[in-house]
Amino acid sequence: MHLYSGRARTIESVVGVLILLIMIATAVGIYIISQDYNMARFGIASQEESQGDFTSVGKAETYNNDNLYEKIDGKAPMYQEAGFIKLDTQRFAAKSNSELGFEIYIYDMNNAKNAFSVYSRQKRADATDLGGLGAPASPDSLVSRGGSAFGYVAGNAICLSLGKNYVEMIGSAESNELVDGMKGIAKDLSAKFKPTEKDKIAELGYFPVVDTVAGSWKLQIDNAFGFDGLTDAYSALYKSGDKTVSIFFSKRRNADEAKTVAKNYYDFLITNGAKAISVDSEILKSAGASVVDFYGSFEMVFSTGIFVGGVHEANDKQAAEKAAEVLIGRLKEIND
Amino acid sequence: MKITTVRRINQLFFFTLFVWFCIVATVGEKFWQIRNWPVNWILQLDPLVALGTIVSTRKFYGPLHCAIGVVILTIIFGRFFCGWICPFGAIHQFVGYLGNRGKKVAEKIYLNKYRKVQSIKYLILVFFLGMAAFPSLAGTLQTGLLDPIPLVTRSFQLVLLPIFDRGTYLTSVNARYYEFGWLIFAVFATAVLLNLVIPRFYCRFICPLGAFLGIISRFSIWRIGKTRSACINCKMCEKACEGGCEPSGNIKIAECVLCFNCRDDCKHDLITYQTVPSLAGETQVDVSRRGVVLSFVSGVLAAPAIRLSGKVASNWYTGVVRPPGALAEPEFLKRCLKCGQCMRVCPTNVIQPAGLEGGLEGLWTPILNNRIGSSGCQLNCVACGQVCPTSAIRPITLDEKRGLGEFVSAGPIKLGTAFVDQGRCLPWSMDKPCIVCQENCPVSPKAIFTKDVFTTARDGVVSIKQVTGSTIEIDRGIPADKFSTGDYYVLFEDGSRCKISSNTATSVGISEGKIPAAAVGKIEIQVRLQRPCVDIEKCIGCGVCEHECPVSGKKAIRVTAEGETRSTDRRLLL
Amino acid sequence: MTEPNWRNIARRQLLIRGAKAAASIAATVGVARWLYDPKGPGAKKEEAGFSGTFAKGLPDFSVPRKDGQVLSIVKGEDRAKTVNKAIELLGGIERFISPGDVVVIKPNVGFATPPILGATTHPDVITAVVKLCYAKKANRVIVTDNSINDPASCFTISGISKAASAAGAQVVMPKDSYFSPLTLEGGSLIKDWPVYCAPFAKANKLIGIAPLKNHHRSAGSMTMKNWYGLLGGRRNVFHQDINNIIAELAMLVKPTLVILDGTVTMMTNGPTGGSVSDLKKTNTMIASCDMVAADAFGSTLLNLKPADLPYLSIAEKAGVGTVDYESLKPLRAEVT
Structure with a gap:
């Protein structure tokens, strides 16, 4: 018997080849593993993050209440008073032209009302509303669907209110190409921050169905029109004949509180130099509305059910009264 | 294909893989940087790493599961790891081969014969396990000192690659420094050079991993052995025996590293890898029970003996600042292998192998030395925890390190606290403006703030001779231009102050502020100083301030471990 | 050796080896699975730091409250007499101690100073209280404190060791193993902090006996500050917030009774004193079920x-007791 027979040698070779195959498989496996990496694991985010036609430049930054002022300086208190949680920022440059780029600011405002409040209060005068975000076009649909996603373009900037997030994209130049690119990203973001049912702001639908200027809604969480007793005040522009006036309302806990707030606001106006004048409209008279002349513009305030409502800074008394009549009617409807 | 050839290819492969993993252990995403290379894989394969941490922590840390495979294969086949995979073994084999070239066959046979003292490695293993076994006494994991994988990893990462890089800067931008690197090198060089005395000296006499694998190869199904007793006893089979296991006679199975050289070298085809005991007889682990007991007891007692220094208790050394995510000291010492991965991956080179600062048991464990490297611990880096093979430094996320996201309430991880040495600080003791530390503090809001003071310069009290416009002529000579740096002011008798824009030996020029109408009498030349103070609630101990401090010998602001997050007994604040 | 024999051996050997190897592998895998820890150590400190078990809190040692018998103030020079009278006024020792009770007495044994300096609880009070406890058939009385200076010296030099032993009490010196990390619910300072728990584990009554001292940081060291002795670790960090830690200690410890020895009061240089000129004879002994009122x-x-x-x-707000001690109608007496 000779053990180093041909068979033994064959086995040796087969085992050898098998071992080498395992070795090669190991090498391939390791190479494959190495390809699937995420540098964020080491605390170092991937140097470039692609966003459509843009790539990220520099590091993403996060700011909290302690250091928000470092990024936006004097504007910080406005956000903080409205419930600011954190801000994420990141710069992007266009792949085609690195000169062209934008910086994105994503403010976590804790809830949709806070986000909408900072959005609406900063809305630029030359804003063009963005379609396709799921924002309802008419007050009618607002009542049934509620508002939760809003956006506009103004020059080089796009601003969005998406659920609890307020988003600003500030372009480096006023270029159509850039704005189109940013619009694409706005769309992606509206899908990413898809507002939920509880993000809906039903109050936006309480404005008169006809003649309310769509997209002109504003929400002041507190200190509305400089009066600290007026909180959660929604306002919007209303086409009263050929004039446009600003109408507002605030939902209170009960009718008594609404009455008190209306009275306090009236007193606040008088204390600050407004002069009481008579109300012409019978509807308004019966509703107990007050009109004052506030250094040339007209302010009107009333309460109906759980609502405080009124007209703010109207130039034309007639138009103001007409708008107030319609608003009272609408709010009564809602009350019922 | 000869099995010995396959073995050599395999050894070369694993050695290359090991070196590659060493090279890529730097932060970055180029293909030769860390990305997702499993740089710890060979450490994770090491069954002694698994065994040591199991003994010290009573837990089997998940990422070490590959070691189970090695254990199972060893139980079936024997010590294949030593002869086929171990990169340190490959080095020994190669150096031993070089050393043996040209020697006579009889001499080679003599060098490779089995020696009874090879059993020392079992005693070393048992000693180390004894040190780790009783946490209540002072469990400390010291296998890493001699475990070949941590040893060779440390030697490559902290010595060989940095030396290589000194000339080429291929794997790092700047020269790397490792305090106590020389000692690591001395151990490595000694282990390698001992091959010239006896080939595979380290594997045969010292290696605790080899000892462990030898013990578990006790029941291996296949073993090297003789098939026939008819043998002319030429001992050619021992000519190139790697394990020194005596295949010619009563083979010592636990010493065999499966090199298969004996099988190749037997001219009579008497040796095979078989499922029956060698017909010439075989012996399992050849070690005296008394020796084992004595070693174990020595190890059990050595651990608390080392702890007598109090370095893990109230006598902790202030400089033992551990990397972010490091466990509390007693737990840390149960896990740290001293492998050096964290020190090598650290992008700033601030993590250093300790000397005896943390006690004897802390040798080569990672500590931060802010005087070495390019900067302190970087705010946005958690690489060290990600490469720690045993979680002595936990793999924390950036959010945890910085106290963001779900870690807001826990706050950032503090490595220690910076203390200003007022006796060395320029604005505090030398009346020189500086505040480099404050400028460089990466924490937001800054953990270093300044107390602004005006203090009169040396010989700075002079009398006014005459005031012309914005220039004050004075009665006494002062160093020309010395006070024109923008940090100096004139204090008038009425308490008002003006900034000095220029000065000659006999006059000072004023830029900001108004000279009082009736400025007469004496003026004081004052320097405006911003003296740095540390807000201990904000300071995270990153050491950037210490690194940047221009007082370069002994820094005027230094981080020590008080206030570190990982231990409550070094707490400084409520 | 003949060939067939060799074959049999081969087969048997293979079976034996195979079985042993299989058993070893099974054992390895079993141990590995048993000890498997996929995640590794967590961030929690109790896991990484203290080795002691996590205790929920100290037991409640208090007895039911009786209005009008909360606080007693007894004038007199003889401590044995005044303390007996003070306890008698509150309803007698039987209100506090029942037969078979295990009582812990926590005096202030902070310093290694003789009784004459008034920095530690006077041994006469200890003697009197221990005797009272045994008179009501207490099973065991333990006298213990976690001293600031070396405990053995403190207990000896203060005379407490001798007095307690003579009266039959067991003196317990602190050991590292007697401390367990503890978190005070609703507290902000006592978090995972080692607290002297073991001596209280088997007790069901706790009497705090404190000298009346001036304290440099907290103005006064009395019955509430006495519980500072229960803190282990580097407790001096709490001096940064001395008032809150004293209040939290008072929330943590619910004693059966506290005794404040104002026979001699340390008016200056507290809490160590050092000279008899720091002391003033005030001849008052206070016993109370309300630590806040006593202090x-x-x-x-x-x-x-x-x-x-x-x-x-702070303690009053946390519900520990009443600052307005007169409202509790303290019981007063004088003994000569």
């Missing part, structure tokens, strides 16, 4: 007002 009254002996000791109002 509030004690402050008057220090020539202070309760408002000078901020920890009193």
Whole structure:
């Protein structure tokens, strides 16, 4: 018997080849593993993050209440008073032209009302509303669907209110190409921050169905029109004949509180130099509305059910009264 | 294909893989940087790493599961790891081969014969396990000192690659420094050079991993052995025996590293890898029970003996600042292998192998030395925890390190606290403006703030001779231009102050502020100083301030471990 | 050796080896699975730091409250007499100690100073209280404290060791193993902090006996500050917030009874004193079920007002007791 027979040698070779195959498989496996990496694991985010036609430049930054002022300086208190949680920022440059780029600011405002409040209060005068975000076009649909996603373009900037997030994209130049690119990203973001049912702001639908200027809604969480007793005040522009006036309302806990707030606001106006004048409209008279002349513009305030409502800074008394009549009617409807 | 050839290819492969993993252990995403290379894989394969941490922590840390495979294969086949995979073994084999070239066959046979003292490695293993076994006494994991994988990893990462890089800067931008690197090198060089005395000296006499694998190869199904007793006893089979296991006679199975050289070298085809005991007889682990007991007891007692220094208790050394995510000291010492991965991956080179600062048991464990490297611990880096093979430094996320996201309430991880040495600080003791530390503090809001003071310069009290416009002529000579740096002011008798824009030996020029109408009498030349103070609630101990401090010998602001997050007994604040 | 024999051996050997190897592998895998820890150590400190078990809190040692028998103030020079009288006024020792009770007495044994300096609880009070406990058939009385200076010296030099042993009490010196990390619910300072727990584990009554001292940081060291002795670790960090830690200790510890010895009051240089000229004879012994009231009254002996000791109002807010001790209608007496 000779053990180093041909068979033994064959086995040796087969085992050898098998071992080498395992070795090669190991090498391939390791190479494959190495390809699937995420540098964020080491605390170092991937140097470039692609966003459509843009790539990220520099590091993403996060700011909290302690250091928000470092990024936006004097504007910080406005956000903080409205419930600011954190801000994420990141710069992007266009792949085609690195000169062209934008910086994105994503403010976590804790809830949709806070986000909408900072959005609406900063809305630029030359804003063009963005379609396709799921924002309802008419007050009618607002009542049934509620508002939760809003956006506009103004020059080089796009601003969005998406659920609890307020988003600003500030372009480096006023270029159509850039704005189109940013619009694409706005769309992606509206899908990413898809507002939920509880993000809906039903109050936006309480404005008169006809003649309310769509997209002109504003929400002041507190200190509305400089009066600290007026909180959660929604306002919007209303086409009263050929004039446009600003109408507002605030939902209170009960009718008594609404009455008190209306009275306090009236007193606040008088204390600050407004002069009481008579109300012409019978509807308004019966509703107990007050009109004052506030250094040339007209302010009107009333309460109906759980609502405080009124007209703010109207130039034309007639138009103001007409708008107030319609608003009272609408709010009564809602009350019922 | 000869099995010995396959073995050599395999050894070369694993050695290359090991070196590659060493090279890529730097932060970055180029293909030769860390990305997702499993740089710890060979450490994770090491069954002694698994065994040591199991003994010290009573837990089997998940990422070490590959070691189970090695254990199972060893139980079936024997010590294949030593002869086929171990990169340190490959080095020994190669150096031993070089050393043996040209020697006579009889001499080679003599060098490779089995020696009874090879059993020392079992005693070393048992000693180390004894040190780790009783946490209540002072469990400390010291296998890493001699475990070949941590040893060779440390030697490559902290010595060989940095030396290589000194000339080429291929794997790092700047020269790397490792305090106590020389000692690591001395151990490595000694282990390698001992091959010239006896080939595979380290594997045969010292290696605790080899000892462990030898013990578990006790029941291996296949073993090297003789098939026939008819043998002319030429001992050619021992000519190139790697394990020194005596295949010619009563083979010592636990010493065999499966090199298969004996099988190749037997001219009579008497040796095979078989499922029956060698017909010439075989012996399992050849070690005296008394020796084992004595070693174990020595190890059990050595651990608390080392702890007598109090370095893990109230006598902790202030400089033992551990990397972010490091466990509390007693737990840390149960896990740290001293492998050096964290020190090598650290992008700033601030993590250093300790000397005896943390006690004897802390040798080569990672500590931060802010005087070495390019900067302190970087705010946005958690690489060290990600490469720690045993979680002595936990793999924390950036959010945890910085106290963001779900870690807001826990706050950032503090490595220690910076203390200003007022006796060395320029604005505090030398009346020189500086505040480099404050400028460089990466924490937001800054953990270093300044107390602004005006203090009169040396010989700075002079009398006014005459005031012309914005220039004050004075009665006494002062160093020309010395006070024109923008940090100096004139204090008038009425308490008002003006900034000095220029000065000659006999006059000072004023830029900001108004000279009082009736400025007469004496003026004081004052320097405006911003003296740095540390807000201990904000300071995270990153050491950037210490690194940047221009007082370069002994820094005027230094981080020590008080206030570190990982231990409550070094707490400084409520 | 003949060939067939060799074959049999081969087969048997293979079976034996195979079985042993299989058993070893099974054992390895079994141990690995048993000890498997996929995640590794967590961030929690109790896992990484203290080795002691996590205790929920100290037991409640208090007895039911009886209005009008909360606080007693007895004038007199003889401590044995005054303390007996003070306890008698509150309803007698039987209100506090039942047969078979295990009582822990926590005196202030902070310093290695003789009784004459008044920095530690006077041994005469210990003797009197231990005797009272045994008179009501207490099973065991333990006297213990976690001293600031070396415990053995403190217990000996203060005379407490001798007095307690002579009266039959067991003196327990602190050991590292007697401390367990503890978190005070609703507290902000006592978090995972080692607290002297073991001596209380088997007790069901706790009497705190404190000398009346001025304290440099907290203005007064009385019955509430006495519990500082239960803190282990590097407890001096709490001096950064002395008033809150005293209040939290008072929330943590619910004693059966506290005794404040104002026979001699340390008016200056507290809490160590060092000279008899720091002391003033005030000849008052206070026993109380309300630590806040006891300390509030004690402050008057220090020539202070309760408002000078901020920890009193903090503790009152936390529901520990009443600062306005007069409202509790303290029982007063004088013994000669």
